Amino acid sequence: MNLDVAGIVDELCPGGASAHLTHGQVIEALVANRLTSPAPLVRVGDWARVWAVEEVFGIEPELLNDDRLARARALDAVAPHLERLAGTVGARAIAEFGIDVSRLHWDMTSMSVHGAYPEDGQDQRFPVIKYGHPKDRRTDLKQVQAGLAVSGDGGIPVHARVFDGGAAEVSQVVGAMKDLRELAGRQEFLMVADAKLVSYANVTALLEARVPFIAPLPASQVKDGVYAALDLERAAAVDWVPQRDAGRDPAEREVYRVLEDVPHLTGPRKRDPQLALRRILVHSTANAAGQRAARAKRLAKAAEEMDKLARAAGGRHYMTAEKVAARAGVIAAKRRVTTCLRWRVHQHETGTPRLEWSFDQDVLDTEAKADGWYALITTLSTGQANPAQVLTRYKGQGAVERRYADFKGPLAVAPIFVQHNRRAAALIQVICLALLVFCLIERQVRRALGPEQTMAGLYPDNRAVRPTGRMVLYHLGELNLRIGNVTDPPTVQITRGVQLHLLELLDVKVTQTRWPQT
Template sequence: MSVAMDYVPPSVEKPLGALPVVRDYLARLDVAGTIDRLAPMRDKANRATHGEVIAALVANRLTSPTPLLHVERWARDWAVEEMFGLAPDVLNDDRLGRALDALAPVCEAVMGSVGTAAITTFDLDISRIHSVMTSISLHGAYPEAEEDYATPRYGHPKDRRPDLKQVRTGLAVTGDGGIPLVHRAYDGGAGEAAKTARALKLGRARADLDTLTRTAGSHHLYRTEAAVKARLTLLATKHRVTHYLVATTNVDPDTGRPDLTWHFDAAALDAEATTDGWYTLPHEIGPGEVRARYKGQEVVGRRYGAFKSPLAVEPMFLHSNQRIHALIHVICLALLIFCLIERQARQGAGPDGKISGLYAGRPARPTGALILGTLSKLRLVPAQGSRPAYIPRPPHLHQHLLDILGVGPTRPDYFDRQPARVMHRNPMRKRRG
């Protein structure tokens, strides 16, 4: 008697990682739908909408950040097609570039809509907001930058690389969980936004004050000293220069014509410049509340740490500042999801604020990086023949994290084309003959 075994070898596993979680959060915030409403496709022949492509790019940043040139390879190696229904070749660098071009003009509108969805969906407390700016160094010359988008320029970057051009970014996060709801990209080259704004304000005020000086006593509107003073007060208020404008009006005793002399107080300007970047608080709060709020400011610094490290905003190799502008906002969308995941995990942690086994087998306070790093070990076995794709049963810690985050990786809607199953081991068929 002989026994024959017909063995069907399992397919090579694909990294699944946090893709189920990322897809779930993208859906809760309606990221793809929002982009498609604001930047609809003109060419109906495309196999993916701009929103679907950008959503996949956000997922890449949260699981395995890579330059645009290598996103297609990431999609081929990872379980991207099973999770997002996109063939890997759809995510080639040319298609990604066109999606960024479509996103760039509507970045602020997308961030506003998605931020609003985050507030309502996750019940965020927005009574306190912390903000700060940073710089992002770039590799390239950018001789023909688009004026409508953040323009790379030389300046004083935070990484002390004055040989590289930079753009600057501003981020505002909630005191509740440090969730980034507002993001802006600015031209590089300015030491601080306040300094640039003040220079523009003084320039506009100077032009109007010079005009008033020339026309005082001669223009029919400013024939009297009272008229000159009234105009002077209006200009000082309009341009917000009252605190450092020093002006004197006189009347010529022979002609009766008024004249004006003025200058900006250099000491007052220097004093204002020393407060650039200060964290301002309402004057009516007490010392204890001042301390508590100031301590909360560190959360926005930590978010920029994630922005530049796990999400890999640098180095950035793009030919167009329009695409740089869009990619920065894509990474901010990834940061939003990163922070929401962290916030929800902390809400679901134990009484001591920790999750057992999260760090080197020991209890730890959950962070976005720890959660995504732990989930990175999840795998998916692709479909083969008549056998559907399946996910080997997650270990206890991984399943616990998925439960806290409210994500079920085997729900049918995660596999639009090929339903998946959870199995304890890889399937094997045996046949006796």
């Protein structure tokens, strides 16, 4: 991979991490460490001995010792240059590997951090570790956040940024757009994001910058009854099949239908001009089935609890009508049936409260009509994309979620054992660089395989599957380097045919190989 991470780092922050290593060499070694041994940064010297770091990178394992001086100095050195590092490496990846950046998907994720990290002890020039709104719902832990821009071509994370733990996603969209404009250069690109993009300020900035976008409308911005009033028969079927349904019977596949209208986005002030956008109304049979099942479950739980309350009314815990009504309100809110649950508490002739309740069928029928619908907004013209094409381009947004799964899975972004927030930010950026390499490896193997992008040999049952970065590194991680001498050159020991096949797909020229004797 000709990314020249070491050269780029050394140009941004010249000077050695130690007397024998440059900052670039250390960062490059850390990227390799994340790819091959994603664990807390301890005993990196032992990892370097096992993984032939001296033979590959020319770094003596002892220089990556457990006192972590070289690594800490390198992280401190790159911390002030993270945005330039991300932009430079991303631009190089685009140029070297011909990545199409005409469509870029943007999203953010959070990483919970164990430790106190008092704010007054952190460097305020760098992303601050603090409480926020964690995606993993660990509200008891502080966090730091990262944003990724992933190409529609192969799902390559061509840009990454680190943010404060308390940074609001909606406030980062304009900054991300500016970064992506600089990254794409003269090439026009489509920005795809989640509902956090949709605010009057963000949409105005994107329109002024002439950056087209697609994003889902937040549910709160669609008035009640809009979806229920739509005629599904008028919606056009979309000729697109999700990858998860590719092998299923056509009758069992998820079906999408689309309609279009023109809503107006209003600003926070009366004098703000209304923004006319295209709104694509999407119906998904899978979403509809899921919403029906979820509603049935909520109604069943609410009915069970309301029946129990009706039996308990007048007992020692619910001796008054006020207590019965209060409990009914709690049930309605907890089970999210406030709109359809009706109840009345009246006095029995004995003076004890009695509860009568029911579900409003008209409300349930209206909710059922809205099942499966959601809305996208876009600035793409009808000439640039019809409603079905808007939907299929938005569906690429799943690539960002998959990359975050790689980010927190195979590359193990947590746990992070660093003392300062500036080092935490730098280490996350290093992991983003590792993710870039991880995804380029996956893309290269798939492209070399041809249109089907499948191969056998990755799993014990020999079935043909699309190779993932995780599986490629798993098989290549078992290669061994036999150290030679002057008369006996080093030899890569290949134990399985799939390893040789993967090296060929990656266009790696292994001049000296040795198969085990049988």
